Amino acid sequence: MTEPQLTATAQDYVKIVWSATEWSDAPVTTKRLAERLGVSAPTVSENVRKLVAAGLLDHRPYGAITLTAEGERRALEMVRRHRLIETFLVTHLGYGWDEVHDEAEVLEHACSPRMIDAIDTLLGHPTRDPHGDPIPTAAGRIVTLDGTNLAEAATGRWTVARLSDSDPAVLRDLADLGLTVDASIRVLGPDPSGGIRVETDEAADIVVPPATASAVWLVTQGP
Template identity: 50%
Template sequence: MQDYLKAVYQLGEMGPVATQQLAEALGVAAPSATNMAKRLHELGLLTHAPYHGVTLTPAGRQAALDVVRRHRLLETYLAEAVGLGWDEVHDEAERLEHYLSERLEARLDSLLGFPATDPHGDPIPRTGADLAQGPTLLQTPAGAEGTVSRVSDRDPEQLRYLGALGIVPGARVAVVEHLPFEGPVRVRVLTSGNARGKEHVLGRVLAGAVRLAS
């Protein structure tokens, strides 16, 4: 149940989430996603209209943010205290987040020094309010530049590749060009030792996985 709420929260930035989209994100059959959506609707955590997708109710949004908070605290702990790479912590946190008590959650938060973000730059919820999201590289116009704030943690290979390019939270990146016909995005990673930076071409999926500070 918690995984469904978290997935709807993460997928619902642009509006209602189709149950087929939800099923694909969770790796389950579409009928299973539909049945769970109906159950969560009955519990007052989702609004579900056939053929119109699902959205979180205020109670559902709060429940989703609680899971997101535990997940990101665990990712931070696994990176800082255990020494796992940023491409390894997501799957481990997925397994552990459902078993973290409120007491242990508070203790982890204190132990880590009340971190503001996880290893991927994702903000760790504090008040239950919605978390602001800056534009992705795909949404950033050519000629603009900014600081990488967040990188999607869903694909370990993607994280390793972007890390090798230096596209990590805190890096300065300029969007050079959006190639036509829904083509890839050409970007330049700016470093203090290289005024011109180094150019890379990112496919649309990769460019959509990197967010700049708003």
């Protein structure tokens, strides 16, 4: 029997709750969801109430909003859809990595499970999207990345593992600076301007502004 399809609103809520905690320990609150979704707090409260009743979210008054086991399963379905579509758009349709997020936000609701599986097969079952984010498997398994934000990284050699795709302008800035996924860099330390000094293959010594640095996650290369 075909599984009931969630509404686009429910899909957005479970995905955003999951994504909000993928790279942050900050609790998901009504205010935080309202800011991410661009809607009013009362609208979020009403929708959260409905999703709690549907068994997808847990929420106690004045507490954090969390996913149930079923909510997490549904959220990972949406994350898988989004990241596979982004990968397809970049690798097969010529989109830039700074252009795909908003397009995928629309398409993820329209594609059937069969189409998503076909895209996955066509792409050779990729494990990361163009921004370095891990792609869940069809079974809902995901390999989480224990990354360090560039703004907090110690001096030394690192590899760029993931870039936040929330702001296309920041992605373009990162590309101009040579900070792309899998790039090898050396963090040199804080700059008096407030940014982070970094040495890359393309530039001997650059300064990454604070807002741009916060969009970069690294994994260590060792000494």
